[in-house]
Amino acid sequence: MNALPNPLPRPVDELERLERIWEVPKGWEFLKAVNNTYIGLFYIGTALLFLVLGGALALLMRAQLAVPDNDLLEAATYNQVFTMHGTVMMFLFAVPVVEAMGVYLLPGMTAGRDLPFPKLSAYAFWAYAIGGLIFFCTLFLDAAPDGGWFMYPPLTSYEYSPSSGADWWLLGIGFIEISAIAGAIELVVGTLRTRAPGMSLDKMPIYAWAMLVVGVMIVFGFPPVILGTLLLELERAFHWPFFIAEKGGDPVLWQHLFWLFGHPEVYIIFLPAAGMVSMIIPTLAGVPLIGYRWVVTALVGVGALSFGLWVHHMFAVGIGPLSMALFSAASMAIAIPSGVQVFSWIATLWRGKVRLSAPMWFILAFFASFVLGGLTGVMLAVVPFDWQAHDSYFVVAHLHYVLIGGMVFPLFAAFYYWAPTVGGKPLSERLGRWACGLMFIGFNVAFFPMHITGLLGMPRRIYTYPEGLGWDAMNLASTFGAFILAAGIVIVLIDIALHVRIAGKVNANPWRASTLEWLPLDNYASRSIPRVTSREPLWDNPSKKVAQGSAMVNDHFNNDPHWSNCVIRALR
Amino acid sequence: MNRLVLEATQPGVFRGQCAEYCGAQHALMAFYVIAEPEPAFRRWLAQEATPAIEPADPFLRRGLDAFLRGGCGACHTIRGTRAKGPHGPDLTHVGSRRSLAAGTLDNHIGTLAGWIADSQRIKPGNLMPSMNVFVGPELRAVAAYLESLK
Numbered sequence: 230m231n232a233l234p235n236p237l238p239r240p241v242d243e244l245e246r247l248e249r250i251w252e253v254p255k256g257w258e259f260l261k262a263v264n265n266t267y268i269g270l271f272y273i274g275t276a277l278l279f280l281v282l283g284g285a286l287a288l289l290m291r292a293q294l295a296v297p298d299n300d301l302l303e304a305a306t307y308n309q310v311f312t313m314h315g316t317v318m319m320f321l322f323a324v325p326v327v328e329a330m331g332v333y334l335l336p337g338m339t340a341g342r343d344l345p346f347p348k349l350s351a352y353a354f355w356a357y358a359i360g361g362l363i364f365f366c367t368l369f370l371d372a373a374p375d376g377g378w379f380m381y382p383p384l385t386s387y388e389y390s391p392s393s394g395a396d397w398w399l400l401g402i403g404f405i406e407i408s409a410i411a412g413a414i415e416l417v418v419g420t421l422r423t424r425a426p427g428m429s430l431d432k433m434p435i436y437a438w439a440m441l442v443v444g445v446m447i448v449f450g451f452p453p454v455i456l457g458t459l460l461l462e463l464e465r466a467f468h469w470p471f472f473i474a475e476k477g478g479d480p481v482l483w484q485h486l487f488w489l490f491g492h493p494e495v496y497i498i499f500l501p502a503a504g505m506v507s508m509i510i511p512t513l514a515g516v517p518l519i520g521y522r523w524v525v526t527a528l529v530g531v532g533a534l535s536f537g538l539w540v541h542h543m544f545a546v547g548i549g550p551l552s553m554a555l556f557s558a559a560s561m562a563i564a565i566p567s568g569v570q571v572f573s574w575i576a577t578l579w580r581g582k583v584r585l586s587a588p589m590w591f592i593l594a595f596f597a598s599f600v601l602g603g604l605t606g607v608m609l610a611v612v613p614f615d616w617q618a619h620d621s622y623f624v625v626a627h628l629h630y631v632l633i634g635g636m637v638f639p640l641f642a643a644f645y646y647w648a649p650t651v652g653g654k655p656l657s658e659r660l661g662r663w664a665c666g667l668m669f670i671g672f673n674v675a676f677f678p679m680h681i682t683g684l685l686g687m688p689r690r691i692y693t694y695p696e697g698l699g700w701d702a703m704n705l706a707s708t709f710g711a712f713i714l715a716a717g718i719v720i721v722l723i724d725i726a727l728h729v730r731i732a733g734k735v736n737a738n739p740w741r742a743s744t745l746e747w748l749p750l751d752n753y754a755s756r757s758i759p760r761v762t763s764r765e766p767l768w769d770n771p772s773k774k775v776a777q778g779s780a781m782v783n784d785h786f787n788n789d790p791h792w793s794n795c796v797i798r799a800l801r
Numbered sequence: 802m803n804r805l806v807l808e809a810t811q812p813g814v815f816r817g818q819c820a821e822y823c824g825a826q827h828a829l830m831a832f833y834v835i836a837e838p839e840p841a842f843r844r845w846l847a848q849e850a851t852p853a854i855e856p857a858d859p860f861l862r863r864g865l866d867a868f869l870r871g872g873c874g875a876c877h878t879i880r881g882t883r884a885k886g887p888h889g890p891d892l893t894h895v896g897s898r899r900s901l902a903a904g905t906l907d908n909h910i911g912t913l914a915g916w917i918a919d920s921q922r923i924k925p926g927n928l929m930p931s932m933n934v935f936v937g938p939e940l941r942a943v944a945a946y947l948e949s950l951k
Contacts, residue, residue: 304825304925377822384824545820620820688820691828698816 244756251342251753253733263347264752268354269333270651270731275358276326277722282365283317284715286310291675295708297696307692308375309394313368315378316398320405321361323636324447324494327501328353328412330643331440335416337650337746338434340425340761342754345418353411356404364401367394374398377690379487380461382472382480387465396465399458406451406458413447416440425745427761434744434764435518438525439504442532443497449536450493457486481546488539496535498632500528502639503570506592509639509646510574512742513589514581517765520573527566527573534563544612545619553612560610564603571600584740587661591642594669598634602627605680620690623683629676641665641721648725649739650746652732660724668717674710678703743768809836816904825926831904852881853893853950864946867939871932879950889929896950902927914944 254261262268289310293302302310332350336343344350367373374394376385385395420441424433433441460471461483470476472483511518518524540548540556574596583589605627609615618624641664648656682703687694694700736749743765748755763769809815819830837845856862865882868874874884880893898908902924906912916923918940921931935943 304828308825308827375825381822384822389824620822686816686818688818688827690822693828 247753247756248751251751253752263343263351265332265336265343265347265350266733266752267731268347268350269329271358272329272332272350272354273326275354275361276322276329277725279317279321279325279361279365280718281722283314283322284718286314286317288711288715290314291708291711293692294694294704296705297694297701299693302692304692305375308690309368309371309373311690312374312377312398313365316374316402317361317365318632319378319494319498320402321357321365323498323632324409325357325361325405325412326640327443327498327636328409328416328447330501330505330640331416331443332412334647334746335419335437335440336423336754337748337750338437338744339420339423339428340745340748340755340758341419341423342758344415345423346415349411350415353408353415356408356411360401360404360408364397364405367397372397379491380483381487382461382464382483383474385461386472387468388473390465396462399462399465403455403458403462406455409447410451413444413451416444417448420444425758425761431522432761432764435507435521435524435528436501436504439500439507439528442528443500446493446497446500446532446535450490450497452490453486454490457483457490460486481543484543484546485539488542489536492539492542493532493535495631496531499635500531502595502636502643503528505643505646506574506595506639507570508742508744509588509592509642510577511581511765512646512740513584513586513592514577515584515741516577516581517743517768518573519576519580520569521764523569524573527569530566531563534559534566538563541610541615544615557610557612561607564607567603571596586645587656587658587665588642588646590662590665591638591645594665594672595634595638595642597669598630598638598672602630602632602634606631618683620688621683622679622687622689625689626676626679626683629672629679633672633676638668641668644721644725646740647746648729649737650735650750651729652735653730654728655737655739656721656724656728660720664717664720664724666717667720668714671710671713671715671717675707675714676710678706678710682707738767807834809834812836812838814899818904826903826924829903829905829924831900833899833904835899848897849894853879855881856946856949858949860942861946861949863939864942864944867935867943868946871934871943873932873943876929892947892950894950896948908948910941910944910948913947914940917943 251264253259253264253267259267289302290307293299293307332344332354335341372393374380374385374390374397376390376395376398380395380398383389385398420433420437424437430438460469463469464471464473464478470478472478472480474480507518507524537559538556540552541560544553544557574592605623609618609624609627645656645661682700683689685699687698687700687704694704734751738747740747745755745759745761745766747767748759759766807815813836815834815836817832817834819827823830856865868879869883874882874886876886876889878885878887878891878893880891884892895913896908900906901908901912901916902920905924906916916929917932917935919931919933920927920929
């Protein structure tokens, strides 16, 4: 390694050429932007829009269920609302937002100028945004699907769902899946092919590892559901009986195809969040992640195991005892790699000196919620227990603990943590803590009672319930909690609206983080592509004092082009 | 086809509810399992096997006539009468049932009349049409007749 400053001279016009090539289109041309920073932020913004829309549907449902025998929503409307809530949250919020964060963050972390196929990510974004909005609008035309987000036939086939709602679902989801696969190819190629020189796989940031695993999972996990949607649409349109038992089809085939995608999907949503947590905790604790190799192994292990669990969604359908034993064991086994990550985080926090700032509060909320969701997951992996709790509110509680606990809290931690890389001001520490508190309290008030209503026999997906079954008070509590949770989310959105501006030129490392996305960045990413020699380049590099100096860093770099041991990549 | 074996350790009434989303009225798909000691169960079984008794009371008689004239027998069976429809529930002993419309309503003359007249409002999308051809005394007669089918 050369001594600093690097004496190599820069090419003539280097900065001007960079700026010209990476200039952002102005005015309406802005919509043609393909730079990962802009596409990533559009993508995140659109996903947040769907979070709000899906959340509004959730509040409608909670309002309907606040009291027994309520008639705020009719049965037909409620069934559309809950189907759209699940579909929007899973397909239009959760999966897109984790891919969006990847599009936005990955090139920075691996010090690429952009993702390898910028137009492909732009395509993925626009296919998703337009397809998703059209799909959502079916709700206003009373043409929304009403078969539940996993759309089990025979209910969703032509005989029992003759209206066009199910077709909208099948077409809409088909397009969104294709968009997700396009995004995943980008993530896989990006992590494998566009890393900074010297960043071997064992020096790659954990988040990039998580996104690599997730990209591979999407590429293998989404085709089964695309196949399923094709078959079901053929059945609906042309009456080819793939899933009709009386005509020789098999409704269980749909369940296999759906959950062979659906279970990996849960981890497709969770692993990026876990990757973010593995980035944020070392920074805020001030020490490298403990057990990097263990965590990478755990990520790969979860990714592989997650393809062997899908039948645990089907224990109540009448599956043979051997399959049930196998899938039950696998469902419990996945707690091990998940646990490895949790212990790595705890150890890192233990070893370091923790700064209790807003992102850290969100991460603590994540710990408490996700661990509880994981424990109820192990309970549900036990077949006889699952038979009792199947499709009850216990399952609703479990899945919201793992999804909101395991993904929304880390995502919001990530917003507070990475907001300074966008530009504008950082998010407000005070609003962040209020939001986190409200969300955590609201979340638990809303969803904890559902464990109990579920065990008392309340099935999911019911638009009303009679009084006197012991469900009344807890449902009212859940409704209150849902509105408190929503208030917390609204505060975050207000905070983002008040403070975040897309600057295109960012030079802050307020958390004193160790990874390359905190280098001073412009539209062309970092001016010189750094050579990486360790997992914590900004800590271990001889110039780390510079990198940690937050706001003045960019000036420093611009004035002194010979920082560190830069290599200059020939521009294409 | 799945079978569900329930083992009651003591006599009593146990409420159950549909657990797999089944369509528009999934929320109102409940049932009661009534566990009885064996002798009482055998008596119930023997009673269930008997056909409906011919009504002697003229008002109930009128109810049966209206039931048959109104076309109810196209879907429903009442053993011992001309009503032999295979589609809807067998009403031979409907008066002895605990609830109506899959646990949605208690079972008495008022709820029977309400269900017959406007089943689509109580449970939209169910397979029984609202039989608003019956009005006033005729509706009361049909409901009274059904209630008498113990």
